[in-house]
Amino acid sequence: MDKKRSKSIVRAGYYFIITNFLLGIFNIIVGILSGSVAITSDATHSFIDSISGFLVIISEKISSHDKYSKKRDQIERFTTILIAIIIVATGVHFLIESIEGIIESESADYDTPTIIIVIIGFLAKLALTLYLRNSGKKHHSKVLLASALETFNDALISLAVIISIIVSLIWHINIEGYIGIIISVIILKIGLEFIFPHISHHHHHPLETNPDHDHCGKHDQSNP
Numbered sequence: 001m002d003k004k005r006s007k008s009i010v011r012a013g014y015y016f017i018i019t020n021f022l023l024g025i026f027n028i029i030v031g032i033l034s035g036s037v038a039i040t041s042d043a044t045h046s047f048i049d050s051i052s053g054f055l056v057i058i059s060e061k062i063s064s065h066d067k068y069s070k071k072r073d074q075i076e077r078f079t080t081i082l083i084a085i086i087i088v089a090t091g092v093h094f095l096i097e098s099i100e101g102i103i104e105s106e107s108a109d110y111d112t113p114t115i116i117i118v119i120i121g122f123l124a125k126l127a128l129t130l131y132l133r134n135s136g137k138k139h140h141s142k143v144l145l146a147s148a149l150e151t152f153n154d155a156l157i158s159l160a161v162i163i164s165i166i167v168s169l170i171w172h173i174n175i176e177g178y179i180g181i182i183i184s185v186i187i188l189k190i191g192l193e194f195i196f197p198h199i200s201h202h203h204h205h206p207l208e209t210n211p212d213h214d215h216c217g218k219h220d221q222s223n224p
């Protein structure tokens with residue numbers, strides 16, 4: 001087994017854990033200070049992501065073990081499905097939150113700490129996405145590419161909030177719920193395509209590291 005590759009994947013897993021853990025702590029502090037439920041709920045999500053980072057490390061540790069090297073593909077597939085389930089759960093949760101926001105017609109008042117945390121969160125998630133994506137492509141790791149996509153979806157959610165903030169500052173209307181619905185549908189589509197790649201067989205699967213690789217399975221990862 002390629003030790004260097006394995007080390008890089010585990011390192012990316014740690015970066016994933018640390019970034020999300022720090023975002024979680026940061027969100028909790030600002031959430032308590034500002035009393036924002038949305039930020040506190042974002043903190044919970046970051047902690048869940050942080051825990052899911054251990055999936056990346058555990059799956060890599062197991063599949064790089066000589067004893068399980070033949071099951072490598074299966075272990076990686078299993079881990080990406082777990083990450084996809086987190087993506088779908090995020091989409092469902094955000095969809096419900098957005099609909100609730102519309103029904104309760106929450107007024108849009110964003111205080112400065114909220115705006116700052118959302119922007120910092122967005123930039124951190126974007127940086128983490130790029131890092132995981134590059135690392136995943138370099139090492140042909142579907143698990144890392146799945147984490148990159150999960151992080152990208154979280155960045156999309158932050159982006160939705162940023163757009164809502166800008167719109168509310170200029171036009172004094174709250175579009176967070178509506179833009180939230182659009183983003184959650186996109187996230188649900190991404191998550192479901194992950195779990196059922198054959199639905200979207202006509203176009204490229206988001207996890208594909210090798211365009212010649214067929215979806216249906218027999219693919220030898222041990223080739224150099």
Ligand SMILES: [Zn+2]
Binds near residue numbers: 045049090151154
């Ligand atoms: Zn997430």
